[in-house]
Amino acid sequence: MSDIITVIAPVNIAVIKYWGKRDEDLILPLNDSVSATLDTSIMCAKTSVCARADFKENAIWLNGKKESFDSPRLQNCLREIKLRAAAEKSVSEDFLQRKVHVCSENNFPTAAGLASSAAGYACLVTALAKLYKVKSDVSSIARLGSGSACRSVYGGFVRWHAGINPNGTDSVATQIVDSTHWPEMHALILVVGDTKKKTSSTVGMRIATQTSELLKHRVKYCVPERTEAIIQAIKQKDFPKFAEITMKDSNQFHAVALDSYPPCVYMTDVSHFIVDLIHKYNTASGSVKVAYTFDAGPNACLYLLNDEVPKVISLIKHVFPSSKPESFITGLNSEEEVLSPALMSICEPQVQDLIKYVIHTKVGEGPTEITDGSHLLNEAGLPKTE
Ligand SMILES: Nc1ncnc2c1ncn2[C@@H]1O[C@H](COP(=O)(O)OP(=O)(O)OP(=O)(O)O)[C@@H](O)[C@H]1O
Numbered sequence: 001m002s003d004i005i006t007v008i009a010p011v012n013i014a015v016i017k018y019w020g021k022r023d024e025d026l027i028l029p030l031n032d033s034v035s036a037t038l039d040t041s042i043m044c045a046k047t048s049v050c051a052r053a054d055f056k057e058n059a060i061w062l063n064g065k066k067e068s069f070d071s072p073r074l075q076n077c078l079r080e081i082k083l084r085a086a087a088e089k090s091v092s093e094d095f096l097q098r099k100v101h102v103c104s105e106n107n108f109p110t111a112a113g114l115a116s117s118a119a120g121y122a123c124l125v126t127a128l129a130k131l132y133k134v135k136s137d138v139s140s141i142a143r144l145g146s147g148s149a150c151r152s153v154y155g156g157f158v159r160w161h162a163g164i165n166p167n168g169t170d171s172v173a174t175q176i177v178d179s180t181h182w183p184e185m186h187a188l189i190l191v192v193g194d195t196k197k198k199t200s201s202t203v204g205m206r207i208a209t210q211t212s213e214l215l216k217h218r219v220k221y222c223v224p225e226r227t228e229a230i231i232q233a234i235k236q237k238d239f240p241k242f243a244e245i246t247m248k249d250s251n252q253f254h255a256v257a258l259d260s261y262p263p264c265v266y267m268t269d270v271s272h273f274i275v276d277l278i279h280k281y282n283t284a285s286g287s288v289k290v291a292y293t294f295d296a297g298p299n300a301c302l303y304l305l306n307d308e309v310p311k312v313i314s315l316i317k318h319v320f321p322s323s324k325p326e327s328f329i330t331g332l333n334s335e336e337e338v339l340s341p342a343l344m345s346i347c348e349p350q351v352q353d354l355i356k357y358v359i360h361t362k363v364g365e366g367p368t369e370i371t372d373g374s375h376l377l378n379e380a381g382l383p384k385t386e
């Protein structure tokens with residue numbers, strides 16, 4: 001039997017955003033956040049890990065390239081998993097002393113605002129937990145890699161509790177409902193740009209924490225109320241309520257980014273155009289059918305129910321013509337529906353390629369171990385691609 005462990009882990013897109021830390025080293029947030037975990041069959045990180053007595057050093061390969069293992073976030077995750085394993089006495093002292101090799105790949109662009117760090121660290125920490133046979137919840141360890149990663153440790157809809165303990169022991173993720181609760185919930189990710197962003201989330205939220213008055217108001221008054229309300233909406237499958245809170249929270253997060261000094265601008269003209277289009281679509285539909293949300297970048301994530309997907313895909317194709325129509329919609333198969341004249345008239349077609357491509361996905365499960373032997377490390381514990 002192989003001693004290599006391989007795990008795939010999902011991305012998650014928040015509907016109540018995490019933005020601002022109360023402790024930068026422990027990655028403790030100022031507020032609770034809520035997200036949906038997205039299907040690993042469409043977007044995922046895949047990570048293989050292995051610990052052997054003859055490895056000379058800890059090593060990590062990310063997307064085919066050897067990277068430094070010195071990153072404090074990586075070191076913190078490995079250290080905490082080993083401490084947990086030692087406390088649980090799950091492996092021998094000798095095993096804990098061994099060096100590890102890690103090889104990871106994302107099947108979508110890295111560091112492009114598509115939550116690669118969330119999937120990446122959830123995957124790494126889950127794989128290490130299996131390697132060291134850790135049984136307890138590891139969301140607080142994934143949090144040390146990237147805050148939002150703690151939510152990718154679970155499937156379905158997930159809440160990250162900010163917690164109040166200075167040492168962060170209560171800053172953990174819990175599942176609100178699993179992925180079978182609201183299977184009709186789909187997501188369309190409209191990729192406006194997939195290059196590295198100008199201001200990282202870490203830096204952007206540091207500036208906001210130091211300078212934004214609006215962030216203080218958001219943390220104290222808006223997020224607590226919205227968190228409770230959206231959890232109710234999720235439990236009751238109340239889409240219009242869910243969508244309204246999602247859109248308001250995205251708008252407020254970007255208002256906080258603009259209220260920072262110097263301001264952080266993540267949305268582009270195309271992003272704002274999408275916001276306007278969704279509001280027009282909802283008005284023309286007579287009720288709220290689609291929600292948008294934007295992370296620290298220009299890409300839109302639209303949440304909508306399955307029934308609505310054919311119409312919305314037709315609308316996107318009509319408004320955003322592509323020079324590569326055959327590869328414009330990726331992910332889950334989606335039918336198209338002829339748009340009614342009323343919906344056709346809400347927006348004229350724009351110039352070609354404002355949106356690069358669209359990923360159609362849905363709410364899915366948390367990290368899973370891959371047992372078919374398709375490891376990223378070979379028998380020598382080195383990347384198969386080397
Ligand atoms: N599969 C992975 N395994 C380990 N680390 C990863 C993996 N994927 C990404 N990362 C880490 O996350 C970093 C990218 O995080 P960053 O926050 O810049 O981008 P993002 O996650 O795509 O965007 P955002 O967090 O705003 O959605 C990478 O440079 C790398 O350090």
Ligand SMILES: C[C@@](O)(CCOP(=O)(O)OP(=O)(O)O)CC(=O)O
Pocket residue numbers: 013014016017018019027033117145146147148149201202203294295296
């Ligand atoms: C806008 C967000 O996507 C911010 C994500 O920030 P990160 O989790 O990437 O930040 P660090 O904890 O500094 O690594 C909102 C969210 O996912 O809740």
